[in-house]
Amino acid sequence: MTVIRGSTAECLKHYLEQLPPATTRAGSAARKPIIAYCNCTAPTIRHWMQGRAPVGMMLVRVRYFLNSLGYDITELKSLLPDIFAFGKLIADRVLDS
Secondary structure, eight states: OOOOEEOHHHHHHHHHHHSOOTTSHHHHHHHHHHHHHHTOOHHHHHHHHTTOOOOHHHHHHHHHHHHHTTOEEHHHHTSOHHHHHHHHHHHTTSSOO
16 A cells, blocks of 8 residues: 555544445455444544544544554654653543543
8 A cells, every 4th residue: 555644634534434334244354443432433433534534532433443453644644752652552442531
């Protein structure tokens, strides 16, 4: 995969554009990883596809989810390594927010 660099919004838009239509089995299956990692629902994904941005803890989880897929998220680049690791523990739900 080519590394995609950009803000969370830009990378999320790119990720969502790559998904098959939600009305297909492939589309439903393709959404399962982000739904599981972000602990959200299919309608939430639909809202993001319509341009509504994730906020709060959901935004943190989206950033780390995209990062785990190889996206180069601008907002994560400025974090000190310990802060990045701490954020990942929260996003991975190892630590409670």
